[in-house]
Amino acid sequence: MYISGIGRTKFGVLSKSLVELAYESMFNAINDSPLNISDIDAIFVSNFLGGPLNSQLHLNSVIASLLPGLNIPIVRVETACASSSVALNQAIYSLSKFSNVMVVGVEKMNGTHLISTTDAISMASDNELDSKNGLIFPAAYALIAQQYMNKYGVSHETLEQISYLNHKNANLNPLAHFYHKEVSLQTIRDSPVVATPFNLFDCSPISDGAVSVIVSNKRMSDRDVRILSSEISTDCISLTQREDLTSFKATKIAAKKAYENSGIGPKDIDVLEVHDCFTINELIALEDLGICNPGKAFELVETGDLTLKGSVPTNIDGGLKANGHPIGATGLAQIFEVATQLRQEAGKRQIESPEIGLTHNIGGVGGTTGVTIMGA
Amino acid sequence: MYISGIGRTKFGVLSKSLVELAYESMFNAINDSPLNISDIDAIFVSNFLGGPLNSQLHLNSVIASLLPGLNIPIVRVETACASSSVALNQAIYSLSKFSNVMVVGVEKMNGTHLISTTDAISMASDNELDSKNGLIFPAAYALIAQQYMNKYGVSHETLEQISYLNHKNANLNPLAHFYHKEVSLQTIRDSPVVATPFNLFDCSPISDGAVSVIVSNKRMSDRDVRILSSEISTDCISLTQREDLTSFKATKIAAKKAYENSGIGPKDIDVLEVHDCFTINELIALEDLGICNPGKAFELVETGDLTLKGSVPTNIDGGLKANGHPIGATGLAQIFEVATQLRQEAGKRQIESPEIGLTHNIGGVGGTTGVTIMGA
Numbered sequence: 056m057y058i059s060g061i062g063r064t065k066f067g068v069l070s071k072s073l074v075e076l077a078y079e080s081m082f083n084a085i086n087d088s089p090l091n092i093s094d095i096d097a098i099f100v101s102n103f104l105g106g107p108l109n110s111q112l113h114l115n116s117v118i119a120s121l122l123p124g125l126n127i128p129i130v131r132v133e134t135a136c137a138s139s140s141v142a143l144n145q146a147i148y149s150l151s152k153f154s155n156v157m158v159v160g161v162e163k164m165n166g167t168h169l170i171s172t173t174d175a176i177s178m179a180s181d182n183e184l185d186s187k188n189g190l191i192f193p194a195a196y197a198l199i200a201q202q203y204m205n206k207y208g209v210s211h212e213t214l215e216q217i218s219y220l221n222h223k224n225a226n227l228n229p230l231a232h233f234y235h236k237e238v239s240l241q242t243i244r245d246s247p248v249v250a251t252p253f254n255l256f257d258c259s260p261i262s263d264g265a266v267s268v269i270v271s272n273k274r275m276s277d278r279d280v281r282i283l284s285s286e287i288s289t290d291c292i293s294l295t296q297r298e299d300l301t302s303f304k305a306t307k308i309a310a311k312k313a314y315e316n317s318g319i320g321p322k323d324i325d326v327l328e329v330h331d332c333f334t335i336n337e338l339i340a341l342e343d344l345g346i347c348n349p350g351k352a353f354e355l356v357e358t359g360d361l362t363l364k365g366s367v368p369t370n371i372d373g374g375l376k377a378n379g380h381p382i383g384a385t386g387l388a389q390i391f392e393v394a395t396q397l398r399q400e401a402g403k404r405q406i407e408s409p410e411i412g413l414t415h416n417i418g419g420v421g422g423t424t425g426v427t428i429m430g431a
Numbered sequence: 432m433y434i435s436g437i438g439r440t441k442f443g444v445l446s447k448s449l450v451e452l453a454y455e456s457m458f459n460a461i462n463d464s465p466l467n468i469s470d471i472d473a474i475f476v477s478n479f480l481g482g483p484l485n486s487q488l489h490l491n492s493v494i495a496s497l498l499p500g501l502n503i504p505i506v507r508v509e510t511a512c513a514s515s516s517v518a519l520n521q522a523i524y525s526l527s528k529f530s531n532v533m534v535v536g537v538e539k540m541n542g543t544h545l546i547s548t549t550d551a552i553s554m555a556s557d558n559e560l561d562s563k564n565g566l567i568f569p570a571a572y573a574l575i576a577q578q579y580m581n582k583y584g585v586s587h588e589t590l591e592q593i594s595y596l597n598h599k600n601a602n603l604n605p606l607a608h609f610y611h612k613e614v615s616l617q618t619i620r621d622s623p624v625v626a627t628p629f630n631l632f633d634c635s636p637i638s639d640g641a642v643s644v645i646v647s648n649k650r651m652s653d654r655d656v657r658i659l660s661s662e663i664s665t666d667c668i669s670l671t672q673r674e675d676l677t678s679f680k681a682t683k684i685a686a687k688k689a690y691e692n693s694g695i696g697p698k699d700i701d702v703l704e705v706h707d708c709f710t711i712n713e714l715i716a717l718e719d720l721g722i723c724n725p726g727k728a729f730e731l732v733e734t735g736d737l738t739l740k741g742s743v744p745t746n747i748d749g750g751l752k753a754n755g756h757p758i759g760a761t762g763l764a765q766i767f768e769v770a771t772q773l774r775q776e777a778g779k780r781q782i783e784s785p786e787i788g789l790t791h792n793i794g795g796v797g798g799t800t801g802v803t804i805m806g807a
Contacts, residue, residue: 104488105554106483109558110558112479112480112509112554113556115665116511119667120557120667126681127664128663135492149524170545177486181487286504292489296496
């Protein structure tokens with residue numbers, strides 16, 4: 056199957072509503088593709104916090120209101136921060152019945168007041184075991200970081216370099232949350248502590264934004280990108296139930312299946328988008344995806360292999376850290392970037408002739424993972 | 432494809448948690464089927480209000496915690512009150528890839544306190560146009576009822592008879608919310624006004640409960656029931672955007688497709704489950720599904736055709752009114768009842784030799800509809 060259209064909004068603290076953001080990305084995806092909206096057979100809507108933050112559930116019917124008279128199947132999928140790669144996965148299943156389907160990822164996190172954003176995000180944790188007891192997400196990932204850094208002898212300097220690199224990449228991405236924000240290593244190092252070992256620049260921001268992607272079962276134009284594999288996996292939700300905090304089993308399983316189904320191996324990946332909700336996660340992702348051995352990802356940071364001109368260009372759009380993390384849209388933002396790179400339309404941040412790309416999208420502390428492999 | 436296992440909990444005001452309810456129904460479905468849990472390739476979780484009422488999103492990963500080591504794809508689907516028929520529809524798409532999948536519908540509405548249940552349910556409406564302005568669900572359906580009753584000259588007595596019949600049916604269903612609650616026509620007539628023309632007995636209750644269904648791409652046992660068609664459709668979410676309030680376009684479209692795909696017509700239906708969230712909806716459903724002509728459903732009430740021994744036995748489990756309405760489980764409760772009837776395992780409420788059944792499940796005021804046709 057093929058990605059035949061992509062569209063997104065700018066990410067950031069935006070004045071647009073949840074519905075306006077969704078509409079803008081859908082409009083852009085249709086404009087990008089050779090298709091009309093009437094060619095779309097079904098829509099999969101990804102959104103995480105519409106209920107708690109926007110008092111809006113049943114978002115599929117809100118999207119139906121934007122398309123009067125179509126009355127097509129529209130579905131909402133929610134799996135925390137992995138919502139949009141899971142929605143894409145569902146869309147792909149549906150191509151057994153349909154020809155062209157759209158996946159819409161959207162999140163409106165700023166300027167809403169029903170409950171606090173931190174409390175809302177905590178709904179991705181086990182309420183009984185974790186969030187009710189105060190284990191908010193920065194603290195949960197800080198526990199993971201402490202275990203990882205102790206086990207492999209990695210210092211906070213490595214995390215600072217990851218943050219620095221992602222901000223540098225975002226400066227080449229006009230749609231990124233932190234486009235044109237110069238961030239020095241000193242600023243990163245001196246930023247306020249959030250949860251040891253994390254300071255502010257280890258944490259991805261609270262972003263508004265939307266991304267839409269059209270998936271077709273036939274090639275629609277020369278700009279189409281092939282989806283070679285889409286796999287999702289789950290794991291227990293609470294850290295209290297995990298054997299190992301320095302690796303995510305759901306990622307390993309989803310990646311193994313995606314590699315097997317596509318015949319692609321980690322060495323074949325030319326462009327990579329990983330879920331750096333916190334800097335530590337970029338290291339763990341590189342290892343769980345088999346890009347390097349366990350405990351060795353810091354070497355890729357030090358050698359420059361993750362940069363635009365390196366051997367494994369990673370998070371070239373700025374990643375969750377600096378492109379932004381509008382949760383229900385994040386997995387599709389990764390798809391958007393890899394598709395743009397494979398089409399060789401990434402402008403100043405274009406990688407040289409990439410053939411294969413991979414996206415890695417996590418929900419909660421690894422409770423859900425989606426891995427997608429694409430080819431030019 | 433086939434329904435190879437069904438399981439549910441009692442519906443009502445229950446002391447069990449969201450997760451405990453889900454687990455009980457999953458356990459019962461596995462016990463009912465010839466399969467083991469390790470035969471399940473993927474799970475589709477339907478839940479509407481986990482975020483606003485239970486502070487629990489990312490429910491797919493909570494379900495993964497109940498099944499340690501499986502790490503299979505698990506997805507959460509939400510489309511308001513139609514969530515579970517839409518989840519079933521998604522599960523059916525996935526059979527292009529999988530052999531056996533489970534659909535779990537669950538809702539825990541009582542004993543939670545984050546926000547009021549009425550405010551939470553209102554999230555199924557358009558927040559900007561309707562719910563923010565105070566149009567709660569009983570009021571929205573009361574507008575529909577007023578239009579319908581004026582147009583067709585139907586009185587509240589007809590609605591009372593629907594309520595009475597559904598309560599009478601529930602008295603034959605030990606798992607119903609209102610099992611063993613004798614309700615007289617006088618009690619129904621004298622109950623307090625909620626929103627004219629509705630009084631308390633026109634409204635379905637606030638129920639806790641869960642239902643699980645296993646769907647297989649091959650026949651697993653003699654007790655399997657065939658799924659002949661599953662179709663979903665959407666419409667604009669707000670009543671302000673509708674041309675006609677006395678009929679739901681999404682139902683008509685989903686039903687038309689389901690009839691076409693299965694080769695079954697309205698006259699072939701031996702057992703019917705319709706979405707009577709408010710009594711008026713039972714009349715509208717019968718008409719939108721083509722069981723009778725517009726404005727004529729009251730005749731089916733008067734003739735007794737909807738009863739256990741009538742020509743179109745409807746809501747024999749008690750319907751949403753008296754079996755209960757645990758929102759994320761409601762569509763699957765309808766599937767459970769029709770499967771039980773087609774297997775001829777319904778005990779005291781068994782219909783004589785039904786061959787074909789249909790379920791009709793609505794989200795919001797008709798923003799989403801799922802129609803499923805099954806055969807013995």
